[in-house]
Amino acid sequence: MGFNSKKNQIMKNKNRPLSPHLQIYKPQITSILSISHRFTGVILYLSTFLVSLWLFCTAFNSNLKIILNNFLFSHLGQVVLFFISLSFTYHLLNGLRHIIWDFGYGFNIKNVYLTGFVIIFLTLTINIYIWFF
Amino acid sequence: MFNFLRKFFSFGFSKDGLSHWIWQRISALLMILIFVVIVFSFQKLPIAFTKDFNSWIKTPINLILFIIFFLVVVHHSTLGMLNIFEDYVQSKKRKKIISTLLKMISFLLIFISVISAWNIYSKIV
């Protein structure tokens, strides 16, 4: 069969990249915020492991409890906790935005951008306030 | 109606997409509600979190609040993680294995946390 035969063309089309093609998809605030919701959701799921571990140590093993608490109050531990609280704040606020969308409000592009910026601003303000004041 | 109720009380874990979607949102709203209550009740103990948590959870209402919160969080996030695997895992068989594994892990998380919380609650200090 020739290289440019009809069948070959169809095969080519079947292998087309699925959208959105991440290497050529232009990052925009909308897409970044959208994937951030998913990303923070996964981080939060992983942090429930930490909560579970902390509860377990606090309840059953005072040695492990001391080690874990020392870690959480070390610099690295505080950075971990900072990112968890950042994720939680962001996910909560953006989740609210999701739910407002689900009721049919805020869909025009102007409002999507506006609420997006409001959420970034609030997330940063709340976390800076909690951690530095 | 009966069919709807059956789907609804699968808590989002049936194959039905609508009930998954609704429960993801119900749990989200519940979390916001409980979270606000917890933050307000925490405000009464502003010393050291690790010590305070132990005394905070010794009040029965707080224990119940915490357990419900944890249940809702794990419910919500398990539905969310299932959704993510639904999107990125192509093979049906692998999807089945991963979702079973995920549910088991979530169940274990709940089991460990509830037992531990109960233990802290009933410890005499």
Ligand code: HEM
């Ligand atoms: C407390 C407030 C929270 C709110 C309002 C909230 C809201 C939402 C909403 C509306 C969705 C659906 C998004 C969609 O359909 O695309 C979602 C997804 C998700 N949430 Fe939450 N959530 C909250 C807390 C949490 C917590 C604490 C965790 C983890 C422990 C979590 C983990 C997830 C995951 C893994 C997803 C799936 C993400 C995806 O499908 O892209 N969420 N959340």
